[in-house]
Amino acid sequence: xNAALLKVQxxxxxxxxxxxxxxxxxxxxKAVDNVSFEIAEGETLGLVGESGCGKTTTGRLILRLIDRxxxxxxxxxxxRGIDLGTLSRxxxxxxxxxxxxIFQDPFSSLNPRMTVLDIIAEPxxxxxxxxxxxxxxxxxxxxxxxxxxxxxxxxxxHAFSGxxxxxxxxxxxxxxxxKLVICDEPVSALDVSVQAQILNLLKDLQRELGLxxxxxxxxxxxxxxxxxxxxxxYAGRIVEMAATSELFHHPRHPYTEALMNALPKxxxxxxxxxxxxxxxxxxxxxxxxxxxxxxRCRYARDGCREAxxxxxxxxxxxxxxxxRAEEIELGGV
Amino acid sequence: xxxxxxxxxxxxxxxxKEGTVHAVxxxxxxxxxNRTLGVVGESGCGKSITARAxxxxxPPRGKIIAGSIRLAPRDxxxxxxxxxxxxxxxxxxxxxxxxxxxxxxxxxxxxxSPVHTVGNQIMESVRLHQKATRAEARDRAIEMLRLVxxxxxxxxxxxxxxELSGGLRQRCMIAMALCxxxxxLIADEPTTALDVTIQAQILNLIERLQKxxxxxxxxxxxDLGVIAESADEVAVMYLGRIVERGSVDAxxxxxxxxxxxGLLESIPRIGKGNTERLAxxxxxxxDPFQQPPGCPxxxxxxxxxxxxxxxxxxxxxxxxxxxxxxxxxxxxANGEGRP
Numbered sequence: 001x002n003a004a005l006l007k008v009q010x011x012x013x014x015x016x017x018x019x020x021x022x023x024x025x026x027x028x029x030k031a032v033d034n035v036s037f038e039i040a041e042g043e044t045l046g047l048v049g050e051s052g053c054g055k056t057t058t059g060r061l062i063l064r065l066i067d068r069x070x071x072x073x074x075x076x077x078x079x080r081g082i083d084l085g086t087l088s089r090x091x092x093x094x095x096x097x098x099x100x101x102i103f104q105d106p107f108s109s110l111n112p113r114m115t116v117l118d119i120i121a122e123p124x125x126x127x128x129x130x131x132x133x134x135x136x137x138x139x140x141x142x143x144x145x146x147x148x149x150x151x152x153x154x155x156x157x158h159a160f161s162g163x164x165x166x167x168x169x170x171x172x173x174x175x176x177x178x179k180l181v182i183c184d185e186p187v188s189a190l191d192v193s194v195q196a197q198i199l200n201l202l203k204d205l206q207r208e209l210g211l212x213x214x215x216x217x218x219x220x221x222x223x224x225x226x227x228x229x230x231x232x233x234y235a236g237r238i239v240e241m242a243a244t245s246e247l248f249h250h251p252r253h254p255y256t257e258a259l260m261n262a263l264p265k266x267x268x269x270x271x272x273x274x275x276x277x278x279x280x281x282x283x284x285x286x287x288x289x290x291x292x293x294x295x296r297c298r299y300a301r302d303g304c305r306e307a308x309x310x311x312x313x314x315x316x317x318x319x320x321x322x323x324r325a326e327e328i329e330l331g332g333v
Numbered sequence: 334x335x336x337x338x339x340x341x342x343x344x345x346x347x348x349x350k351e352g353t354v355h356a357v358x359x360x361x362x363x364x365x366x367n368r369t370l371g372v373v374g375e376s377g378c379g380k381s382i383t384a385r386a387x388x389x390x391x392p393p394r395g396k397i398i399a400g401s402i403r404l405a406p407r408d409x410x411x412x413x414x415x416x417x418x419x420x421x422x423x424x425x426x427x428x429x430x431x432x433x434x435x436x437x438x439x440x441x442x443x444x445x446s447p448v449h450t451v452g453n454q455i456m457e458s459v460r461l462h463q464k465a466t467r468a469e470a471r472d473r474a475i476e477m478l479r480l481v482x483x484x485x486x487x488x489x490x491x492x493x494x495x496e497l498s499g500g501l502r503q504r505c506m507i508a509m510a511l512c513x514x515x516x517x518l519i520a521d522e523p524t525t526a527l528d529v530t531i532q533a534q535i536l537n538l539i540e541r542l543q544k545x546x547x548x549x550x551x552x553x554x555x556d557l558g559v560i561a562e563s564a565d566e567v568a569v570m571y572l573g574r575i576v577e578r579g580s581v582d583a584x585x586x587x588x589x590x591x592x593x594x595g596l597l598e599s600i601p602r603i604g605k606g607n608t609e610r611l612a613x614x615x616x617x618x619x620d621p622f623q624q625p626p627g628c629p630x631x632x633x634x635x636x637x638x639x640x641x642x643x644x645x646x647x648x649x650x651x652x653x654x655x656x657x658x659x660x661x662x663x664x665x666a667n668g669e670g671r672p
Contacts, residue, residue, distance in 0.1 A: 050528035192375060193613065196614075224605070225611065263558065264559045266557040270561070271562055274536075
């Protein structure tokens, strides 16, 4: 395994809920609670969970689009280790070329009044990359690399389909030659036949350009297809993290088991009993005591209602936050 | 009439400023009583428009220009009802809508009224279709909410939609759709906006209710997993046409049309690991105003035959096995086609 490009330690984000005229704090949401992980250079870490579990907030914290409440984020650029949390505004602006973001919805994340050329060139101009000819060369090269025709550069986004727009978004994210790309649900707004094209493109670009991905998604089969390791989040915490095949074949957390079981399989008659989790995703402003998952867990015991389980190592690089991980037998795929 | 619904050669067009969109082209569809027809396809394939035509709730610029949609009468002595001949706002159509055919939509937030309680919305439907006093309708609403598994139904009946989570809203939508015992439930992407664990709850619920209440169902979705788990028969649509239809087993295990094959190959499957490169269908969906000549799929098809697939009329549906039809030139009328 390569050296870690990004090391996140104890990352926490607390959003206060304020009420009344004087904005009195009346409670809060721990959107991200003590999250730690590493991503090796050239690796893809999948971050999976249901809506409100904190996966997108984690991505935004790393990019410093919002500020953390606590925790360390170290970005290793060559020999230098950079503490992302303490960069000043100017330093951050210069540093952002090393980390970029691809959004979910390619329809709302492209400016309709800019041509494709201007959209892809804008980061270069903002970072004062070379002269006009150099910028255009770089844009042309990248346009071809993401599978678009150079003739499209003078057109506006409305002329493109969802898949083509997502290719434009990818070109824009890669134009500054970043090290880390945070992909936030990059294929969930796309049609099935186009989704496969974009997943393949992301894999090809990773190999050619040596990119590192944090791949955020809710769809387990998509995450499995692209990730080397996967972290599962529930109510702001990582509940399980392991190498992809280990996690899918030998899940240790009941939530991971239920997520995999709940996914409808495209094989008629393959289903042998659905594990239906009762209730809904835990309310982050009013988390249940103990393990946040216990009200929906079919393996829960009294102990689960009292102490919050810590993320601990179980065998080969497999982390799991469940009190009963050793006792229970779970089914993978 | 053998089936609950029989659609023949249905054409729906949209007359827009930019041009005419042929949204549905010559669609034939049968839905037998108590069975589930899965309709699968990508955005713009006409799957939702077909459903909306059945309820006569097409957007203002959409017109049914040809074809028939026949609904079997409740009383078998009577004649089938020709839905295309009814006035969309007329008394008969309003009685069918909600009474015989109900629909649940993808986005429960936008299809529930924000200014009425969910109870009032269910009661409205009950009182429109059945003779019931306010108190009876309210009891019926509470009973329906219980049936769809809404906890504390007697309190939730007075809740507004913004007070409910996505899963509960979808349950309320289902309660509203089912309160007058429709014979056909159209579910248009009922779980697409929901999380996977909530999706599993809703799919289980729909499955249970269908058995208990004995309804036919039309399940519209782009998710092949949902189709595989819920449908008996499947119709695959592309650009307003049904390109293949058959039993769920035939479609998933013996797909014939290159588009169906491509769709099945392009979905990532859980348990296959991260080494696999996905097969993908090249190209994108064409501009809706300019359908390709010949077979609508030919620009993206790897089996296309020059001057066969790219000219003339689109290939007609032909039988390849009992109950399995495909519209593709690879399978000519005289029998054995290429695998």
